[in-house]
Amino acid sequence: MEKVAIFVDVQNIYYTVRQKHQKHFNYKNFWRRATSGRQVVGAYAYAIDRGDAKQRGFQNTLRQIGFEVKLKPFIQRNDGTAKGDWDVGITLDVMDVAETVDTVILLSGDGDFDMLLQKIRLKYGVKTEVYGVEGLTSPALINSADFYCPIEGGLLM
Numbered sequence: 001m002e003k004v005a006i007f008v009d010v011q012n013i014y015y016t017v018r019q020k021h022q023k024h025f026n027y028k029n030f031w032r033r034a035t036s037g038r039q040v041v042g043a044y045a046y047a048i049d050r051g052d053a054k055q056r057g058f059q060n061t062l063r064q065i066g067f068e069v070k071l072k073p074f075i076q077r078n079d080g081t082a083k084g085d086w087d088v089g090i091t092l093d094v095m096d097v098a099e100t101v102d103t104v105i106l107l108s109g110d111g112d113f114d115m116l117l118q119k120i121r122l123k124y125g126v127k128t129e130v131y132g133v134e135g136l137t138s139p140a141l142i143n144s145a146d147f148y149c150p151i152e153g154g155l156l157m
Contacts, residue, residue, distance in 0.1 A: 001039045003101045007090050008067065009108035010047040016109050016133040017151055026157040030131065031065050033155075034105055041101050043067045044093060046086035050074045091116050103127040106145075111138025118144050131155070 017025045031043075045062045049055070049071040059069045072086060087110065094104055098120040106113060109132035117128040130137070130145040134152065142148045149155075 001037070002103060003041045004035065004038045004103045004105055005041050005094075005097045005101045006034060006043040006067075006105045007094055007107065008043075008045040009086060009090060009106075009110060010045050011086075012108045012110055013131075013133075013151070016136040017156065020133045020136055021152070021156055023156040025151060026155050027062060027065055027067075029154050029157075030107075034129075034131075035066075038103075040066065042097055044090075045069050046072075046090055048072055048074045087112055094120060098124045098126050101126060103129060105129045105131070107131045109133055109137035109141065111140045114138065114140040114144040117141070121146070 013025050017023060043066050045067040047055075047059065047069060051074075059071070062069050070086070070089065072089075090106075090108075090113070094106075094116055098104060104117070104120060104126050106117070106128065108130070117130070120126045121128060127146045128144070129147040129149065130141055131149045131151055132141065134150040137148075137150075
């Protein structure tokens, strides 16, 4: 059975789905689609913790589906900008698990991950899949993946 690991850039998926479709991403439908006939070695959802009840409910839903939720505190700077980027954390976790799986599935539109996908393919022979919002997913990221699935239709709610 094919072994997979899933990595979700929650903020990126939330904001790009909302911007393009004015809807939410359907994590349950994604899970059914992405894991059917596969063994999930790890599934990680990376999010920012603002500490509100609605967000905690969403995080619990992700856990019930099968994700390990990793949280960073929301940091508001004095100039009004916010900090809460998981790129390095996601990259480190992908590198840690890449040699133990057949496929890495990344949910993000962030082009910074294109080099990561190229690296794990060359170093470990891992296949890569990207789920992202069409038109808001970096072409470099799409081109670096073995398979790209646009987030639309049944992946929306």
